[in-house]
Amino acid sequence: MQPFIAAMLKVRQAFFAAIVRSLRRTKSLLRTILTFWISPLVLKGEDVVNSSSKQxxxxxxxxxxxxxxxxxxxxxxxAISNGIKRQLRISLQDNPQNMLPSYNHQLPTxxxxxxxxxxxxxxSTFRVALIELSGKKGEAQDTKILTSRSVKIDQTIRQLKGLAFFDWIAERIDETLSGQSEGHDLTGAPLSMGLAWSFPIEQTSLRSGLLLGMGKGFLAAHGLLGEDLGDLIRDACSRRGLTVQLNAIVNDSSATLLSKAYHDQTTRFALILxxxxxxxxxxxxxxxxxxxFGVxxxxWHDEAQSVIVNTEMSMFGAGVLxxxxxxxxxxxxxxxxEFQPMxxxxxxxxxGEIARLALVEGIQNAGLFGGVVPASLKDGYSLDTETLSRIEADPSPNLATAxxxxxxxxxxxxxxxxxxxxALRFIASNVAYRASCIVAAGIHALWELRNEAEHIEGSAYEHTLVAYNGSVMENYPGFRAMCxxxxxxxxxxxxGRAGMVELMYxxxxxxxxxxxxxxxLDG
Structure with a gap:
């Protein structure tokens, strides 16, 4: 019996030894099996996290x-356009802040x-130019800038008080005209001068207006509030011996309308954006x-049938937008x-600020940018529109430039x-698209207002140009086309018909x- 028991013990030992050797040989297989059974649970958890974040x-x-x-x-x-049109009609009656008729009642021929x-x-900039208008030559018109000068208005210039600012303007005019007498008689009759003034004035004639506070850090109105802007510039030029005469003052939107109307007489609107x-x-x-119209x-009333109007369109849209x-x-x-809703x-x-606020919310609540808000984006107006413009302009699949x-x-x-x-580009594109639509609604409201005032409808609609300039219209990718x-x-x-109201730079x-x-005036 003992030999049998001993033999069975040897068999058992051999069996366990074989199992151990087998386990050693199949270690990688067991690891694979364990990985097969365990990893799906882990991976499933990761997918849940990624899926949740993505969702x-x-x-x-x-x-x-x-x-x-x-x-x-x-x-x-x-509906937005109709709402804006109603507000425009109301402002035609008694609003002193917008729908302001200028003194320009003539469009160029x-x-x-x-x-x-x-x-x-x-x-931020003062520009002066000597411009030659040559009228129609065949089918084309020739406008030549004979000479021009552009000077940055920095903080030092903004701090010039009263007459010192207008003397600075006259000095820049003198520098521009120096050496330009050849071929142009600048010594005889005074050279007619026009001014595009981008600040508030109480205009009292085409060539004059009472100076109001300029804002933006300018001190030029210091001690001169209520003085005539035309006289201030004419007197400053006279002190430098310049033979010039200021004959017209216009704001930037009126100037844009006039500049395009000179080349295309279907121009009836201008847009600055x-x-x-x-x-x-x-x-x-x-x-x-x-x-x-004031006094x-x-x-003027005898001659004026229509008039160029500074709409101050930025002020409209309350309760409509x-x-x-x-x-x-x-x-x-x-x-x-509530001052400038549009x-x-x-x-x-x-x-840029609308996009920043939406982006920060997306970072904080939806996990964009890893849930990390860049420190600089915590400040208001820190994401500028020019940055969005460059990001939207990146056509590469990996958005390397963006x-x-x-x-x-x-x-x-x-x-x-x-x-x-x-995601950032998507936010930017939606903000820009909405903006282009609202601009279109504003143009449409003015177009309908004019048509109704002139009793134009249906088949009588005319081709109409909207002259435009400004960095958003000119440079933001696709903005003009969307509008x-x-x-x-x-x-x-x-x-009407598509293309009947046309945006033109x-x-x-x-x-x-x-x-x-x-x-x-000379025509």
Whole structure:
């Protein structure tokens, strides 16, 4: 019996030894089996996290689209246009802040000729040019800038008080005209001069207006409030011995309309869309309340059938525009939340801020950019429209340029993924699209107002140009095309044809418009 038991023990030992050897040989197989059974559980958890994050991102971006794009679909946009038109009609009666008729009641014929000095005083730049208008030559017209000078208005210039600022202007004019006498008689009769003035004045004639506070850090009105702007510039030029005569003062939107109307007599509107927003329109005089014209000579009223109007379009849209929670956030901290509703929707000064507020919400609530808000984006107005413009202009699949632009201006330790950059571009494109639609609605409202005032309808609709300039219209990718598409849709819905109201770039509009405003008087 003992030998049998001993034999069985050896068999058992051999069996266990064989199992151990087998386990050693199949270690990788067991690991594979364990991986097969365990890893799906782990991977499933990771997928749940990724899926949840992706879903939150997609839901947020869908909401961005609903809030911005869906609220300006055609039917809604028509309602917005009609609402703005009602407000325009009311302002034709007694509003002292907008729908302001200028003294320019003549549009150019295109035959005007002559050499004129043009000045453009803006918030950051002063430009002066000698411009030659040659009228129609065959089928074309020739406008030549014989010489020009552009000078940055820095803080030192803004701090010039009273007459010192106007003496500085005269000095720049003198520098520009120096050496330009050859071929141009600048020593005989005074050279006619037109001024595009981008600040408030109480205009009292085509060539004069009472100086008001300029804002933007300028001290030029110090001690001169209520003085005549035309006299101030003429006197400053006289002190330098310049033989010039200021004959017309226009604002930038009026100058844009005049500059394009010189080349195309179907021009009836002008649009300025850069950091700010405004429009000018050529409208019949009889739709205004007489009080809107103040005290003007009877000769002006006898001659004026229509007049160029500074609409101050930025002020319209209260109670009409489709506000989002991001617009409400802007207004909540704005010093004048109800002063310029439409400007807050469409201008370069606000497009970036709307996008910033939406982006920060997406980072905090939907996990964009890894849930990390760049420190710089915590400050209001830190995401500018020019940055969005460059990001939207990047056509590459991996958005390499967009990444470089964004991180250069908003550095962060987290490295944005392509999906993050796509989300940012998606937000920007929706903000810009909404802005283009609102601009189209504003143009359409003015177009319908003019048609109704002149009793034009249906088959009698005329081709009409809207002259434009400004950084958003000129440079933001696809903005002008989007605006034209939406404008076409609104015009068609009103019984017109696509392309009947056409956006057209006005080159050097402030300078050319200032010259044309003087030429209209000579014509």
């Amino acid at each position: 939150r991102r997609e839901e947020f971006l869908e909401e961005v689209e609903r809030c911005l794009r869906d609220e300006v679909k055609r039917e809604r946009l028509l 295109g035959n005007e000729c002559g050499t004129y000095l043009a000045l453009d005083v803006g918030g 850069g950091t700010g927003f405004n429009m000018a329109a050529y409208l019949p005089v009889d739709i205004f309340s007489p009080s809107k 003007r000579p009877s000769t 489709p506000f989002t929670r991001w617009d409400d956030l802007i207004n909540a901290v704005h010093a004048q939340p 400007e807050h929707f469409v201008s370069g000064g606000y497009i 990444r470089k632009v964004f991180l250069a201006r908003h550095p962060m330790t987290y490295q944005p993924t392509v999906a993050d950059l796509q 034209q598409t939406e404008l076409d849709g609104l015009v068609v819905a009103s019984g 006005a080159e050097e509009s402030s300078l050319v418009g200032a010259a044309v405003s003087v030429a209209c």
